[in-house]
Amino acid sequence: MSTTTPAPPVEPSERDRGLDPLVILRVLRKHWIAAVGVALAVTLAVAFYTLGQTRIYESSASIHFDPNPPRPLGGKVETIVEMGSGAVWDTREYYETQYQVIASMKVALDVVGDLGLHRDAAFLQNLPKGAPPRGGPVAQGVTEELAAEALRSRLKVDPVKNSRLALVRYQDADPDRAVRVLSAVVDTYVKQNIDDALNSTTNAADWLHDQLDKLKGDLETSERALHEYKESKNILSVAFDDKSNMLREQMVQLNTTLTTIQAKREEISARRAELAKVRAEDPGVLPASELLQSSLLQNLRAGYLEALRARNALAGAGKGTNHPEFQAASAKAEISRSALIDEVRNIQGALDRDLAAVKRQEAGLKGLFESAKKEALELNLLEIEYNRLRRTKDNNEKLFAMLLERTKETDITRVLRVNNIRVLDRPRMPRAPVKPNVLTNIGAGLALGILLGIAAAMGLGAADRTVKMPEDIERGLGTTFLGLIPEIEEPKAGKRNKRRHLQTTGTPELVVHDAPMSGIAEASRSIRTNLLFMAPDKPFRTLLVTSAGPAEGKTTIACCIAIVMAQAGKRVLLVDCDLRRPRVHRIFKQGTDEGLTSALLDGAPHPRIHESSVPNLSVLVAGPIPPNPAELLQSEKFRNLLERLRQDYDNVILDSSPVVAVTDATILSTLVDATVIVVRAFRTRRDLAHHALRSLTDVGATVAGVVLNAVNLHRHEYKYSYQYYYRREGYYAEPPNPTSANKQPPGDAGTHASA
Numbered sequence: 001m002s003t004t005t006p007a008p009p010v011e012p013s014e015r016d017r018g019l020d021p022l023v024i025l026r027v028l029r030k031h032w033i034a035a036v037g038v039a040l041a042v043t044l045a046v047a048f049y050t051l052g053q054t055r056i057y058e059s060s061a062s063i064h065f066d067p068n069p070p071r072p073l074g075g076k077v078e079t080i081v082e083m084g085s086g087a088v089w090d091t092r093e094y095y096e097t098q099y100q101v102i103a104s105m106k107v108a109l110d111v112v113g114d115l116g117l118h119r120d121a122a123f124l125q126n127l128p129k130g131a132p133p134r135g136g137p138v139a140q141g142v143t144e145e146l147a148a149e150a151l152r153s154r155l156k157v158d159p160v161k162n163s164r165l166a167l168v169r170y171q172d173a174d175p176d177r178a179v180r181v182l183s184a185v186v187d188t189y190v191k192q193n194i195d196d197a198l199n200s201t202t203n204a205a206d207w208l209h210d211q212l213d214k215l216k217g218d219l220e221t222s223e224r225a226l227h228e229y230k231e232s233k234n235i236l237s238v239a240f241d242d243k244s245n246m247l248r249e250q251m252v253q254l255n256t257t258l259t260t261i262q263a264k265r266e267e268i269s270a271r272r273a274e275l276a277k278v279r280a281e282d283p284g285v286l287p288a289s290e291l292l293q294s295s296l297l298q299n300l301r302a303g304y305l306e307a308l309r310a311r312n313a314l315a316g317a318g319k320g321t322n323h324p325e326f327q328a329a330s331a332k333a334e335i336s337r338s339a340l341i342d343e344v345r346n347i348q349g350a351l352d353r354d355l356a357a358v359k360r361q362e363a364g365l366k367g368l369f370e371s372a373k374k375e376a377l378e379l380n381l382l383e384i385e386y387n388r389l390r391r392t393k394d395n396n397e398k399l400f401a402m403l404l405e406r407t408k409e410t411d412i413t414r415v416l417r418v419n420n421i422r423v424l425d426r427p428r429m430p431r432a433p434v435k436p437n438v439l440t441n442i443g444a445g446l447a448l449g450i451l452l453g454i455a456a457a458m459g460l461g462a463a464d465r466t467v468k469m470p471e472d473i474e475r476g477l478g479t480t481f482l483g484l485i486p487e488i489e490e491p492k493a494g495k496r497n498k499r500r501h502l503q504t505t506g507t508p509e510l511v512v513h514d515a516p517m518s519g520i521a522e523a524s525r526s527i528r529t530n531l532l533f534m535a536p537d538k539p540f541r542t543l544l545v546t547s548a549g550p551a552e553g554k555t556t557i558a559c560c561i562a563i564v565m566a567q568a569g570k571r572v573l574l575v576d577c578d579l580r581r582p583r584v585h586r587i588f589k590q591g592t593d594e595g596l597t598s599a600l601l602d603g604a605p606h607p608r609i610h611e612s613s614v615p616n617l618s619v620l621v622a623g624p625i626p627p628n629p630a631e632l633l634q635s636e637k638f639r640n641l642l643e644r645l646r647q648d649y650d651n652v653i654l655d656s657s658p659v660v661a662v663t664d665a666t667i668l669s670t671l672v673d674a675t676v677i678v679v680r681a682f683r684t685r686r687d688l689a690h691h692a693l694r695s696l697t698d699v700g701a702t703v704a705g706v707v708l709n710a711v712n713l714h715r716h717e718y719k720y721s722y723q724y725y726y727r728r729e730g731y732y733a734e735p736p737n738p739t740s741a742n743k744q745p746p747g748d749a750g751t752h753a754s755a
Helices: 021-030 032-052 092-102 105-115 144-153 175-232 240-276 288-293 295-316 324-413 438-463 470-477 508-514 519-534 554-567 596-602 629-633 636-648 664-669 686-698
Strands: 057-065 155-159 165-172 421-425 481-486 542-547 572-576 617-620 651-655 674-680 703-711
Touching (some): 021 032, 021 438, 032 438, 105 175, 175 421, 295 324, 470 686, 470 703, 508 519, 508 554, 554 572, 554 674, 636 651, 686 703
């Protein structure tokens, strides 16, 4: 009695799971030989390559950049080339420049020339000590430039972090040569550094000497020009400011005196004008200032006024003009008037003379002032030219003094050999080679080999587009998975297998009948159960079994389905509709003289049907192969025949040609209730199966599902998922029991779960 087996868990397909670790593990388990082979090959290749490489030794030295080198001349004496303590030392560009200088072509060329490396074949070919040089042009020597390039390719300069040190490393196949070359490199660099400084100082000193001689001549010329100018202009060694002050004081005095004279002239002119107002008929009216200044004029005026009062008194006394006293008084008054008028005229004449003298004095002072002014202007012009010549002379003198001092300092500094760069650690003899690193290289090769092996396995897995698992059918093809049929293995003659094999009658297609308790029989019953559950109200009575391509086991699956349906008590007819390469007649050991084609061609109402050794199972063989199978299957006769067979039997199973190869299956799929497609595990490609499904759905056929055939349950893909469901006693059964071979296993009508 068969037991009900639960449906196995359905896992997502490899394509849907992408880089799922389980998928990767599955692929690696499948292609582990390729992965291990690639990993081993890569590891061995790296190991042989590493062991075959020349041993490379590395010598190193450290260089110290000193920002405070010795300064014997003191800090105030500036050198031509900055040797430390300058602003440039605070920048990283200086150190980066020095690193480049160490590995420069200039240093390399000097080292090559000093050591003759361009003629050393061992150096040029980087050979270990004692190794004979290989032949070729290199063995005869190369140019110094090529040898310098080879040296630079082996030289590296690395800064020491947070310091003013640089680590210089040189790699060579000969450790002695590595020390020798590196020593020459660092010594040449240090020497070139001080030589460059000395060369710059020497060049600067030579230039300073040239400029000093030129400035000396310019200074002498300017001094001579100044002297000649003073001599030609009669300029004494008196400061121009002093002469200007003297002229300025003189002009001030002249101006003051001139102002006084002009004031005096105005005073005299005013007095002269006032005296001109005196009337001869009445000279008694005189300016008070004149009266105050001249006592004589004051007395004459007083006498004149007295005589007038006396005459007027006589006239008042009634004495007439003819009166002797009146006439005597009038004569006296006239005399007094005449005397007064004469005195006024004398004063006027004196004022005129004083005015003329003052004017002459004023004119003289003006002349002196203009002369002083002119002399002052001329002095200004002389001072401008004098200052220009003196400024030229002073500038030349300053430049000469500065260059003279700088020249003397430079002459002293170029005698000194002060260097701000020194070798801190001399090159050391390397103890062990740095290349190749055998362990590291082999480890890296192993890691690379593992990665490439995994990639190769994944590539093989990706290249394998065959249908392998049930999930490839459900998710990859998008159709129903009806079940799987394990691979039927037959024992080889003379070879003992660890597994027990099925004991059949010699026809693998009849294994379900010969071994009804085997895993294959269980799988076939699961397919039958799935077909029944797909349409419980209207079961499929006519069923087409086909495949995408040839040799996928469609005839075997058709036989298995027909047998398990017959074992369920149904009257089943197996019709061989593969009119290209029929096989049913060989399975059931029937002839091919009469069959489906002969019935269709002869028009017989009842074809010749053979009873098989399986109870309830009848067989209609293909008969003679016609020249036009597709036209024959598409004929009305075949439709009528199929309808009669459907009425006579509970189930009619049609075995047909592959879908992709010919159109027979496509035609038959439109005449049956459902179509079962068979794919062979690890052989049928997904695209081919998809093409078959597309061909059937395009014509409106009902696809019941797909059966996965010839599954090797011992493969790692099925080891933990499906082997249990078909195990029973191992899915290989005991030898068949003749008494039970014709019996139907109890309870197998619909109790088996889908695989």
